[in-house]
Amino acid sequence: MGQIHLSKVTKSFGDVEVIPPLDLQIDEGEFVVFVGPSGCGKSTLLRLIAGLEDVTGGQVMIDGQDATTMPPAKRGLAMVFQSYALYPHMSVRKNIAFPLRMAGLDKAEQDRRVAQAADVLNLTDYLDRRPGQLSGGQRQRVAIGRAIVREPAAFLFDEPLSNLDAALRVGMRLEISELHKRLATTMIYVTHDQVEAMTMADKIVVLQAGVIEQVGSPLELYRSPRNTFVAGFIGSPKMNLLGGTEAAKHDARTIGIRPEHIAISSESGDWEGVVGVSEHLGSDTFFHVNCPAFAEPLTVRASGEIDLKYGAKVFLTPDPAHLHRFDDKGLRLG
Amino acid sequence: MARAVTNRRKTINTIAAWTIGLLIFFPILWIIVLSFKSEGDAIKTPLQVLGSAWTLESYFVVQERSDYFKHFFNSVTIAVGSTLLGILIAVPAAWSMAFVPSKRTRDILMWMLSTKMLPAVGVLYPIYLLFIRLGLLDTTFGLVIVLMLINLPIIVWMLYTYFREIPGEILEAARMDGANLRAELLYVLTPMAVPGIASTILLNVILAWNEAFWTLNLTAAKAAPLTAFIASYSSPEGLFYAKLSAASVMAIAPILIMGWFSQKQLVRGLTFGAVK
Numbered sequence: 216m217g218q219i220h221l222s223k224v225t226k227s228f229g230d231v232e233v234i235p236p237l238d239l240q241i242d243e244g245e246f247v248v249f250v251g252p253s254g255c256g257k258s259t260l261l262r263l264i265a266g267l268e269d270v271t272g273g274q275v276m277i278d279g280q281d282a283t284t285m286p287p288a289k290r291g292l293a294m295v296f297q298s299y300a301l302y303p304h305m306s307v308r309k310n311i312a313f314p315l316r317m318a319g320l321d322k323a324e325q326d327r328r329v330a331q332a333a334d335v336l337n338l339t340d341y342l343d344r345r346p347g348q349l350s351g352g353q354r355q356r357v358a359i360g361r362a363i364v365r366e367p368a369a370f371l372f373d374e375p376l377s378n379l380d381a382a383l384r385v386g387m388r389l390e391i392s393e394l395h396k397r398l399a400t401t402m403i404y405v406t407h408d409q410v411e412a413m414t415m416a417d418k419i420v421v422l423q424a425g426v427i428e429q430v431g432s433p434l435e436l437y438r439s440p441r442n443t444f445v446a447g448f449i450g451s452p453k454m455n456l457l458g459g460t461e462a463a464k465h466d467a468r469t470i471g472i473r474p475e476h477i478a479i480s481s482e483s484g485d486w487e488g489v490v491g492v493s494e495h496l497g498s499d500t501f502f503h504v505n506c507p508a509f510a511e512p513l514t515v516r517a518s519g520e521i522d523l524k525y526g527a528k529v530f531l532t533p534d535p536a537h538l539h540r541f542d543d544k545g546l547r548l549g
Numbered sequence: 550m551a552r553a554v555t556n557r558r559k560t561i562n563t564i565a566a567w568t569i570g571l572l573i574f575f576p577i578l579w580i581i582v583l584s585f586k587s588e589g590d591a592i593k594t595p596l597q598v599l600g601s602a603w604t605l606e607s608y609f610v611v612q613e614r615s616d617y618f619k620h621f622f623n624s625v626t627i628a629v630g631s632t633l634l635g636i637l638i639a640v641p642a643a644w645s646m647a648f649v650p651s652k653r654t655r656d657i658l659m660w661m662l663s664t665k666m667l668p669a670v671g672v673l674y675p676i677y678l679l680f681i682r683l684g685l686l687d688t689t690f691g692l693v694i695v696l697m698l699i700n701l702p703i704i705v706w707m708l709y710t711y712f713r714e715i716p717g718e719i720l721e722a723a724r725m726d727g728a729n730l731r732a733e734l735l736y737v738l739t740p741m742a743v744p745g746i747a748s749t750i751l752l753n754v755i756l757a758w759n760e761a762f763w764t765l766n767l768t769a770a771k772a773a774p775l776t777a778f779i780a781s782y783s784s785p786e787g788l789f790y791a792k793l794s795a796a797s798v799m800a801i802a803p804i805l806i807m808g809w810f811s812q813k814q815l816v817r818g819l820t821f822g823a824v825k
Contacts, residue, residue, distance in 0.1 A: 267721050287724045300722035304740045313736075317727035361726065 216278055217243045217369045217401030219264060224273035226259055226425075233259055234425035236273065241369075241403065241418075246395050249405045250412040251422035251448070257405045258373055260422070264403065265371050266290050278368060288317075293362035294371040297378060299354045301346040307333075307357050308342040314365040332360040335394075352383045359394070369401035376411065388415060409449055413437070421445050443545040446471045452501055452514045454539070461486075461508055462540075467548055471539035474501065474516035477531050481523070484530025488513070490523045504529060577801070584608070584794035591790040607795035615778060617799055624774035624800075626689045627764065628757040631696035632750055635704045638697075640746070643708035644738075648717065658709065661702040669699075669762045680767060687769045695767065696757045704753055711745025712738075748814040751807075755815075758804045775800035 219241040226234040233256050241247050249257040262268040264275060266287035275283045282290050293314070301310050311332055315325045333339045336356040346354055355375060362370055372391070376384045392415050395402050406412055412419050413433045421428040421436065421444070429441040433449075440446035446454045454471045462470045478484065479502060488506035502515045502523060515531060523529060540548040582598065583591045590601035611617065646654045676695065677686075685691030715738065723737045739746075761776040768777055779800050782793040808815060 265725060267724065286729075287721075288727045288729060292725065294722070294725040296718045296722060298716060298718050300716065300718040302719060302723075302737055302741075313723075313728075314726035317732060361722075365727070 218276075218278050219369060219401065219403070220276040221264070222274045222276070224260075224263060224275060225271045226256075226263060226268065227271045232271075232425070234263075237425070237427060239420065239427065239430070241401060244399045244401055246392075246402045246404065246415060246417045247420060248412040248416035248418070249403065249420045249422060250407065250409055251428075253407055255422040256425035257407075257422050259425075261294075261371055261373055261403060261405050265292055265294050267294075291368040292371055293365060293367035293369075294373065295355075295358045295362050295375045297374040299346070299358040299378075301354060301357055301361075303346055306343050306345060307338060307349070307360075310346065310357055311338075311342075311360045311364055314361060318365060328364045329360075332364045335363070336360050351379050352387065355379065355387060359391075363394070363398070367400070369403060372402065372404040374405055374407070376406075377408075391415065410451060413449070419449070421448060439547065440471075440539065441547050443469055443471070443541050446539060446541070452516070455511075455513045456541075457509050457511075457513075459509065465538065465540055467540035468543040469541040469545065471541065472533045473537065474514040476534040476537035477513065477515045478534070479504070479515050479517050479521070479523075480530050480532070481527065482530065484532040486513075486531045486533075488529055488531060490525060490527045490529055492525070493523065495519065502529075504531060506531065580794045580797050583790055584798045586791050588789060588791045591794070607791040608799070611782070611792055611795045611799065615781060615796075617778065620773055620775045620778040620800075621803070623689055623772055624758055624776075624803075627692045627696060627772075627774050628754045630689070630693040631700065631757050632704075632753040634693060635697045635701050635753060636708075636746065636750060639701060639704040639708050639749075643705050643712050644734075646705075646709050647712035647715075648720065658706065661705060665702055673766060677766070686767060687772045689772045692764060692767060692772060692774070695763050696760055699760070699763065700753050700756055703756070704749055707749040707752070708742075708745065711742055711749070714745075715741050744814070751811050751814050755804055755808060 219239075221237060221239040223236045223238060224234065225232065225236050237260070249260060251257050259268060263270050266282070266285060266289075270283060273283075274281060277285075277290055277292070302313065305313065308329055311329045312325045315328060320328075329342070330339070333342055336359060338353070338356055338360060341349060341353060341357075346357065349357065355378075358375070375391075376387055379387060388411060391402075391404075395415075404411075404415060416433055418430060419433055419436055420430050423444055429436055429445045436445060436449045440449060440454075443456055447456060450473060452474050454473050455477070456469050456471050458469050462468060486506045486508055488504040491503040491505050491512055493503065494501040496519065498519050500517050500519050500521060502517060503512045504515055505512045513531065542548050584607055585603045585605065586598060586601055587604055587606055590598060593601065646658065680686045680691055683691075685694070719737060719741070720733060723733045728737065759776070761780075764774050764776045765780055768774070779793070779796045782789055782796045
């Protein structure tokens with residue numbers, strides 16, 4: 216259960232094609248993250264899978280069955296919305312039991328499953344409250360509870376953590392990952408936050424303008440990005456993308472080097488530069504170095520021990536083993 | 550940051566609010582006072598009026614001459630009937646416009662509202678002729694239909710604004726949770742829209758209750774509601790102040806009491822869902 220296959224799926228709003236023909240295979244039990252900048256079509260893609268939007272062309276298969284024209288209620292998927300979308304007039308208990316009530320389960324079975332979900336999500340003490348009386352994190356848990364009780368073929372998450380504060384977000388991220396390990400159900404998760412994508416996914420789908428730029432495991436994407444877009448999007452801080460003569464030396468239009476693959480020294484190195492702003496994180500320090508050879512400042516990740524003043528003269532040396540080369544279309548070379 | 554309100558400012562605001570409130574209420578108060586006076590005392594100067602004896606005479610005379618309860622029940626039938634019929638038609642209309650809007654939805658809403666800008670007397674003749682043809686003159690059924698049509702744009706607009714406040718994601722969540730259209734409307738949308746539907750009903754009952762143009766022109770004796778009941782006591786020479794006042798008090802009392810008890814809902818209705 217939980218295999219989803221999209222073949223040549225397209226979506227247009229009026230004359231605007233937001234998703235050109237797209238193929239995607241999601242395997243059973245996978246945690247797949249759709250990531251991309253806002254407006255890249257990731258939420259639309261999720262809504263197409265959910266059935267909340269009709270596809271303009273192509274086919275959506277769920278567990279081998281053609282679900283292209285199936286209404287959302289029939290697809291056996293559960294969704295957690297960004298705004299939680301809880302029913303404000305129902306208690307937490309009734310919210311969680313709603314899908315079971317719709318499925319026509321008897322009262323005893325409903326109560327049993329609600330109690331079980333509440334136990335998993337630490338909601339037992341809040342079952343008789345209304346959503347309005349809960350904090351953001353608790354509401355999020357109720358939304359997840361409502362999704363898990365019906366034991367769906369797959370969970371769909373639409374930016375579920377973006378309304379939470381930073382600390383809570385990290386906690387909920389772990390909880391969702393934990394839930395995935397325990398339930399082993401397919402999860403499709405939409406986010407614009409590449410950190411969420413990297414930390415949670417088995418498989419990341421990077422989207423831009425409705426087009427899949429690359430599909431792969433977080434480390435595959437990190438180590439061998441297929442093009443400059445993925446190279447720049449995955450990884451924090453961003454990969455340094457450099458053009459000009461330095462790139463030409465490597466027979467490429469653009470070369471990419473991650474901040475941690477540049478050595479910084481005050482004595483000698485390949486590129487000379489001046490230290491700009493530095494960001495101290497404690498364990499690491501990010502130096503933004505202005506090199507006359509490049510238009511943009513380079514980001515360098517160094518140990519937190521190293522202390523360099525603003526305006527200090529430094530030398531940078533890229534690690535040749537971790538140099539990424541891209542052609543004039545931005546595609547990876549070699 | 551909230552503005553600091555000093556005590557002095559509060560006092561001035563309170564006095565101003567009471568003054569304006571009393572000014573608006575004064576005509577109604579004066580009608581109530583006059584209704585408890587004899588016909589002779591009612592035309593004296595205000596001070597003399599207040600000093601004269603109180604009596605229920607006008608109420609007895611009015612009830613004796615014209616059957617209050619017959620008019621009252623006609624009013625109830627017309628106001629409640631036209632409102633409920635309007636709601637029945639407006640709910641699906643507002644629903645589709647709020648949740649499945651098309652390119653023309655905005656235009657349709659404006660067009661509906663524009664019908665309210667037409668002077669009613671402009672269509673009196675055609676409607677009167679239609680009523681004669683259809684045998685609807687002086688029937689409560691005819692008035693229910695006309696008042697429903699007159700108020701329908703307002704009912705649709707009000708419901709539309711209320712429905713628009715309900716986030717679409719909640720309906721989508723219901724769909725994901727396995728609800729079919731019936732369950733979605735019954736268990737999710739209607740309970741959430743109840744306050745909006747209630748204030749729409751209240752406001753439109755009041756509008757229909759107070760409607761005087763059509764109720765006076767399309768009724769004679771049988772279907773006459775309270776507006777006709779009041780009108781029958783007005784005379785060009787202004788001779789029967791006390792009786793006219795008593796009739797007015799009897800006509801507005803039910804709606805005034807209803808409005809008093811439903812103030813909260815009404816304020817929400819009047820602000821047209823603009824304030825969340």
